[in-house]
Amino acid sequence: MDFTSFLTSLGTSFVIFLVLMIVFAFLSSRPGNNVVYYPNRILKGLDPLEGGYKSRNPFSWIKEALTSSERDVIAMSGVDTAVYFVFLTTVLSILVLSGVILLPVLLPLSVTDHGMKTQTTSNGTFSELDKLSMANITAKSSRLWGFFIACYWVSIVTFALLWRAYKHVSWLRAEALKSPDVKPEQFAIVVRDIPHVPQGQTRKEQVDSYFRDIYPETFYRSMIVTDNKVVNKIWESLEKYTKKLARAEAVYAGSKTTAKPEGTRPTNKTGFLGLVGKKVDTIEYCNEKINELEARLESEQKVTLREKQQDAAVVFFSSRVVAASASQSLHAQMVDTWSVFDAPEPNQLIWPNLKIKYFQRELRQYLVYFIVALTIFFYMIPITFISALTTLDNLVKYLPFIKPIVNIKALKTVLEAYLPQLALIIFLALLPKLLLFLSKFEGNATFFLTYVALKFFIGYGLELSRIVPLIIYHLKRKYLCKTEAELKEAWRPGDLGYGTRVPGDMLIVTIVFCYSVIAPVIIPFGALYFGLGWLVLRNQALKVYVPTFESYGRMWPHIHNRILASLILYQITMFGYFGTQKFYYTPLVLPLPILSLVFGFVCAKKFYPAFQHPALEVAANTLKEVPNMELIFGAYIPPSLRSEKIDGDRVEDALSQASRTTPV
C-alpha cells in the first residue's frame, strides 16, 4: 500500500467516525433511547438529561466528558473505572511528552539523510513514510546519537509517569478503603484449609472457638462454606419458572382485549425445547413446578447447611482494623491450615473454589507462572532475532534461496515497506493465537497503520453510538419482552470490560513503544487512539456502563507491569535495531532494560503490598455509623441459601446443629 492509499483509508475511517458521532448525537437525544444511552444514570436514579441536555449540540458530550472530574467517575462508575482512566491518561501523557521531543528532533534527522538510497531502486511510492523513519539513516551515522538519546528520553518519561500513576492509584485505593461507608468485605475474612473437626465438636464450634480465642472482643460470627451445587441447580430452576410465570401472566393479561375480555391462556409443550411433549397451560404448569421446587429447595437448603460443609469459612469481625489485620496475619503454626485471605465483595466470592487445598492451589499457581514464563521466553527469542532480520537485504543475505522470489519488483516493493511491521504483528499475534498462526500468516499482510486507524476510528465510533445494543434493545422490546423485568434485562448495560479492553490497548502500547523511535510518525496515531479512547469511554463510564464489581484498583499493579514489559520489549528491540544500523555504541542501550527491571522492582516493593492487603492506617479511619453486623453477615449468604424461612440467624442455627463429625 502506498502513502496515498494509506491517507485515503485514514480519511475514510475518520469520515465514518464523524458519521457515527452525528448518528449518536441524533439518537441519544430521543427520549425513547434513554435506556440505551443513559442506563447508568437511570439505574442510579438520576435524570438522564439533567442540566439542560435537551438543547445540546452534537458535541456537548465532549464538553461534558472533558469537564468531568475523577471524583465524578468514581461516584458514577467506581474506583476501578477511575484507575482505567489513569491508565489511559498515563499512556497518553507518555506519548505526548515523547512526541513533543521526538517528532521535531528525529523527523528532520531522517528526512535529510539518504540511507534508503543505497538500498532501494524501486519507484519510491512507498518511501514517503520510510523516509521519516530511522531506516533512512545511513549506517554508522553520528545522527544515530539523536535516536539513541530519544530512546532514553522515552524510557525516562515512562518511568516518571508510571511512578506518578502508581502513587496516584495507591492514593485512590487508600481513599476508597478509608471511606466511612460500611462495606461488608471490610469486616470479613475468608478462612481456608480448616483442619479436621475434633471429636465432639461441630465445624461451626471449631471455627468459632478458634477465632474467639484469638479475637475475644472483635470476633462476631462465622459462616461455614458449603457445597451448593445441588441447591444452586434447584434455585436456578426456580428462578427460571418464576420468570416464565411472570411472562405467561403478562401475555395472558395482554390477550384480554375489549373484543375478547376472557383472553387466551398461554400454553406450552413440556418436552425438548418446548417443541414436543404434552401441551399444558403455562401458568398452571409453572405454578405447580414452583411449588414443587420451593419444597425441594427448602429441604435441600437444610441438607446443604447440615451435611455439605466444606473446610472453609467466612469469618466476621465487628472492627474494620481487626479484619484487615487478621487477613494478613499468620494464624496457624502450620501454614497449610487455617490460611486466611481478604474477603472479596459478597457477590465475587466463588464458593466452589474455596475448598481447593493449599498445596493444590500453590501448584496451580506455579504451573501458570511456569507456562507464562515459558511463553515469554520462547516469544522473546524470535522477537529479538526478527528485529535483526527486518530489512529485506538481511533476509536475502541470511536466506539466499528466497532471492528469486523477492526479485519480483512488485513483491519487493511491498515486502520492503511492510516487513518490519509484518514481523512484529505476526509475533504479537503469535502469543494469543498460537494455533491460528499459520492460517493467518497468508492474509495478514495489511498495513499496520490502517489497522490502528480502523480500530480506533470505527471501533470507538461504534462504541460511542451504541448502534448494535440499540438495535438489539429495540428488537427485543418489540418482539420478545413481555414483563418489566425482561425489559430491564434487555437494556442492562454491563460493565466497561477491562478484561477485554486492556489487552487490546496493551497491543497498541507495545507497538507504539517499539516504533516510537524507529518511526516517530506512529506517535501521533497512538496519542489519537488513547485520546479518543479517553473521550469516548469517559462518556460511556459516566452514562452507560455499570460496574459489576469493585476491586479498588487491584488490577493496577498488573497494568503497570505490562506497560513496563512493553517498555522492556521496546528497549530490547532498540538494542537489536541499533545493532543492525552498525551503531558502535549499541551496548549503551543495555542499561535501559536493567533500569526498567530495577524500576519495576522498586515499585513492587514500595506500592504493591498495599494492593495485596489493606494497610491498617487506612482501615483505622472512623466509620460514619456503627456497622450493622446482621446486614454484613446476610450479604454473604448466597442467594440459593437465602429464604424467608432461613434468614441469617437461622443459617447460623442450622450450622450450629450440623452433624458432629469425627476426625478422619
Place this chain on the structure above:
Amino acid sequence: MDFTSFLTSLGTSFVIFLVLMIVFAFLSSRPGNNVVYYPNRILKGLDPLEGGYKSRNPFSWIKEALTSSERDVIAMSGVDTAVYFVFLTTVLSILVLSGVILLPVLLPLSVTDHGMKTQTTSNGTFSELDKLSMANITAKSSRLWGFFIACYWVSIVTFALLWRAYKHVSWLRAEALKSPDVKPEQFAIVVRDIPHVPQGQTRKEQVDSYFRDIYPETFYRSMIVTDNKVVNKIWESLEKYTKKLARAEAVYAGSKTTAKPEGTRPTNKTGFLGLVGKKVDTIEYCNEKINELEARLESEQKVTLREKQQDAAVVFFSSRVVAASASQSLHAQMVDTWSVFDAPEPNQLIWPNLKIKYFQRELRQYLVYFIVALTIFFYMIPITFISALTTLDNLVKYLPFIKPIVNIKALKTVLEAYLPQLALIIFLALLPKLLLFLSKFEGNATFFLTYVALKFFIGYGLELSRIVPLIIYHLKRKYLCKTEAELKEAWRPGDLGYGTRVPGDMLIVTIVFCYSVIAPVIIPFGALYFGLGWLVLRNQALKVYVPTFESYGRMWPHIHNRILASLILYQITMFGYFGTQKFYYTPLVLPLPILSLVFGFVCAKKFYPAFQHPALEVAANTLKEVPNMELIFGAYIPPSLRSEKIDGDRVEDALSQASRTTPV
C-alpha cells in the same frame, strides 16, 4: 598413607580421647573446679553435684547425658540448644539408617569385583580401603544398580527425617512461644522508617497518635530509638572506672595485714597503658573520674533523649496477640514508611541498625544474596567438573603433560589414593578461604579420614575435659582476680556457639553425604562424629554453657536448607560419578536434585512462615499473670540510658518534652 597407618592414627586419637575422658572424670570431681565444669548449674542456683554425683564412676556423665530429656535441655539451655540437638539427632539418624542398608549391601558388591585391577599396577598397600569403594566396580557393570538404589535410599531417608525434624522444631517453637511466662519481646514491635514529624508534633506524639488510632485499646506506650553513640561511650568509661575502683578497694583491703594494719593504698599512672604520666592514688582517682562521668552521663542522657531521636521506635502493646498480629500487618499505604518488625529480645536489639532506611536495607540484602548466589554458582561448576576428574587416569588423559610426574611410582601411589579426597577438600576449603587457597594447596595433602578422626576424638576430648578454660581460670584466680565480680567473669562459661559449630558440622555432613555411596565405610565415621558430639555437647549444654540469647529455633530453617544443599551437592556428585563409571542409566539420577528442590520448596511453604512471624494461635495462649507493662518497657531501655534519676516513666517524659521538630 596405607591402611595400617590410618588405623594407627585412628587408634592413637582414640587413646588420647580416653585419656582426656579420664582426666575429665578426675578433675570434674574436685569441688574447686565446679565453676569450670558446672557453671550453668551454679548460675541457675542448682547444686552442681546433685543426685549423689560424688560416688560417681568416670562414665556416669554418659548415663546422665543419655537419660536427659529434651525438656531438661530446654530448661537448662533454652530452645535453641534443643534445636541444635535436633540437628545432631537428625544427621545421626540419617547416617545410621543409611549405613544399615548401604554397608551390608554395597561393601560385598565392591569387594567381590575387580574394577581396580585393570587400572593399577602399584604395590596395592593403599587399595584395602579403595577395594571397599565404588571405584572397585567394573565400568558399565550391572552391580552399579545397587549403588544407584543406594543413592535413592540415602535421599529418601534424608527427606523423611528432615520433614520430621522440621515438624518437631516447629512444634518446639510453638510450645516455647505459647509459654504462659511473660516475655518482653512478645509484647513489643519495632517500627522503622517513620516519616517526618508533622509540624507542631513531637516524634513521640506522632508515633503515639498513629498507633493509638489503630490499636485504641491495646496500645501501651512507645519508645523512640535514639542515637546512643556518645552516651554509650561515657557509660562504658563509667563502667570501667567502677570496676577499677572495686579492684583497687579489694587490693587495699587485702594489703591490711596484722603486720601492717593501715595497708598500702594502690597507685597508678594516668598516661598511656598506665605506664607513663602522673602517679595518682587509684581509689581517689577513680572516685573523681566516676563523679565526673556520672555528671556527664546524666546531661548526655538528657541531650540524647531530647535531640538524638531517630526515625525508629519500639512500640508496646498490652496484648500478646495484638503485638504478634501487628508485627506482620501492613500499616502504611506506602511500604517504605512505618515498616514493622518482630521485636527481638531486649539485649539483642541493635539500636544503631534501626535507622537504616528501607531501600538501603533491601539493597544490602539483595547484594548479599547476589554475592552468595555468585559464589555458589562458581563453586558448583568446579565441583561437578572435578568429580569427573578424580581418577588419576582421567587426569593423565585430560592433562597429558603431567604424565612424567605421575609416573614416579611413590608419588603415583599417594596421588591415586588421595586424589578424590584431595579434590573435594580443596574445593570445600576454597569457599571460606578463597585467598588462602594457593598457600594451602601444597601442604594440604593429608588423608581425609585422619582429619575426621583427629577432629572428633581430640576435638571432643578437649571440649569435654575443658582443660584450656580450666588452666586459664586457675591462672586468673591466682594472679589476676581481686574482686568477686572479676572471679565470676573468669569462669563465665559463654554459650554453645552454634555460629562456629554448625559450619564445621556442615562440612562433615557434606563430605559424608558425598562419599556415602561411593565409599560407604565413611558412614560409621560420620555416625561416630555426630554420636560423640551429641554425647559430649549434651553434657556441656546441661552443665556448662549458658545461652546468651534465645531465638526459639529461628536458625532451624537455615540449618534445614544447608543440609538440603549438601544433599543436592551429593546428588549432583553422584550424577557425575555414575557418568565416569559409564553407567547407562545415569540420567535417572537427575530426578533426585529436582525432588530435593521441590521438597525444600514445600517445606519452606509449610513451615517457614511460622519461623518468620509468630502464629496468632500460638500467641493467643493465656498468660499466667497480667503482664507488668512497666517492666516490659523498662527491659528495652539500653543500660546507658538507665539511671536512678531517669527511670522508665522519666524516659517517656523526657521523650514527650523532646524538641518539636519541623518537617524537612
